[in-house]
Amino acid sequence: MEKICVAVRVRPPTLQQSHNETHWKVEDNRISLHKSLGTPISGISFAFDHIFDQICTNQRVYDLLTKDVIRAAVEGFNGTAFAYGQTSSGKTYTMNGSEKDPGIIQLAVKDIFLNIQMMATREFLLRVSYMEIYNEELNDLLAPDDKKLQIHESLERGIFVAGLREEIVNSADQVLKLIESGEVNRHFGETNMNARSSRSHTIFRMVIESKDKDITISGDYSSSDAIRVSVLNLVDLAGSERIVKTGADGVRLKEGKHINKSLLVLGNVINKLSDGGKQRGHVPYRDSKLTRILQPALGGNAKTSIICTVAPEEVHIEETRGTLQFASRAKRITNCAQVNER
Numbered sequence: 464m465e466k467i468c469v470a471v472r473v474r475p476p477t478l479q480q481s482h483n484e485t486h487w488k489v490e491d492n493r494i495s496l497h498k499s500l501g502t503p504i505s506g507i508s509f510a511f512d513h514i515f516d517q518i519c520t521n522q523r524v525y526d527l528l529t530k531d532v533i534r535a536a537v538e539g540f541n542g543t544a545f546a547y548g549q550t551s552s553g554k555t556y557t558m559n560g561s562e563k564d565p566g567i568i569q570l571a572v573k574d575i576f577l578n579i580q581m582m583a584t585r586e587f588l589l590r591v592s593y594m595e596i597y598n599e600e601l602n603d604l605l606a607p608d609d610k611k612l613q614i615h616e617s618l619e620r621g622i623f624v625a626g627l628r629e630e631i632v633n634s635a636d637q638v639l640k641l642i643e644s645g646e647v648n649r650h651f652g653e654t655n656m657n658a659r660s661s662r663s664h665t666i667f668r669m670v671i672e673s674k675d676k677d678i679t680i681s682g683d684y685s686s687s688d689a690i691r692v693s694v695l696n697l698v699d700l701a702g703s704e705r706i707v708k709t710g711a712d713g714v715r716l717k718e719g720k721h722i723n724k725s726l727l728v729l730g731n732v733i734n735k736l737s738d739g740g741k742q743r744g745h746v747p748y749r750d751s752k753l754t755r756i757l758q759p760a761l762g763g764n765a766k767t768s769i770i771c772t773v774a775p776e777e778v779h780i781e782e783t784r785g786t787l788q789f790a791s792r793a794k795r796i797t798n799c800a801q802v803n804e805r
């Protein structure tokens with residue numbers, strides 16, 4: 464049993480405010496709300512595995528939070544990394560990065576191939592897919608048509624998405640090109656809070672299969688039977704939003720309602736799981752597609768890391784507090800990851 468690894472990242476400020484009554488202060492792995500004169504406000508202080516301040520790079524977030532999940536995925540453990548936070552707090556920046564500062568997904572893809580190169584005694588088969596949940600419907604970003612994908616569960620495969628296109632890949636460049644082609648199909652939209660707001664949850668998935676290459680006396684390889692299969696999910700969630708702040712109406716309003724509803728279900732699942740043990744009761748994974756897909760990552764057979772992104776501005780204090788409370792509860796969840804060998 465191991466706890467989910469949870470970190471918080473504070474994005475650089477985008478609004479200039481002349482007079483702040485309060486501000487967030489980051490010290491080591493603690494974030495607290497302080498009055499302008501510096502006195503801490505009692506009861507509003509949270510500690511996490513890591514807290515990344517405004518000057519931190521994606522590479523540092525990757526090294527401290529996600530690298531271990533990636534290495535374990537290559538070794539046969541399921542892994543999930545996801546970004547959670549209010550709209551415009553830096554989730555997409557963290558997962559997808561910028562030209563100068565590649566994101567967690569790009570860094571992970573490169574690292575997977577480096578890890579594989581170092582495991583010369585095993586041979587690998589890698590398959591990638593890229594999907595989004597938009598208005599509670601599942602779309603294939605690598606095969607865009609109107610076909611809506613369905614989630615199923617079987618004893619052999621666990622929870623899976625039927626009909627999802629999977630591409631066999633051999634290099635990091637090939638994967639990054641596929642992601643780029645999928646990005647074109649992703650739903651973004653402009654709101655008052657973010658000129659390019661993700662209107663869907665996206666899940667980049669890699670299935671990693673490997674088996675031992677045994678060297679025979681003659682020096683040839685002969686493979687033993689045991690196959691390891693792990694699933695790695697890298698998830699960029701749409702952001703929770705206050706309709707008043709985003710100024711959403713029409714299509715944006717409909718999207719916002721779906722986003723908020725599925726994040727509410729995610730919050731309910733996290734709440735239930737953080738109760739732990741016997742009091743836990745029914746966990747409502749089935750109440751949204753997002754929690755159904757993330758089910759193994761939340762209280763199941765997977766190594767999971769969560770990056771919770773927050774905005775530093777005073778106008779966002781309530782949303783930031785909500786995200787920190789979500790992160791605190793997520794920190795209490797235990798998973799039970801094991802190598803998937805058959």
Ligand SMILES: Nc1ncnc2c1ncn2[C@@H]1O[C@H](COP(=O)(O)OP(=O)(O)OP(=O)(O)O)[C@@H](O)[C@H]1O
Pocket residue numbers: 473474475517548549550551552553554555556557657659660661662700701702703772
């Ligand atoms: N750590 C950072 N360093 C520099 N710029 C950042 C950082 N985090 C976010 N930004 C910038 O802030 C803006 C909003 O970030 P981003 O789009 O990643 O937010 P988001 O949480 O994904 O929002 P939404 O939920 O609306 O999609 C973008 O212009 C982004 O480039």
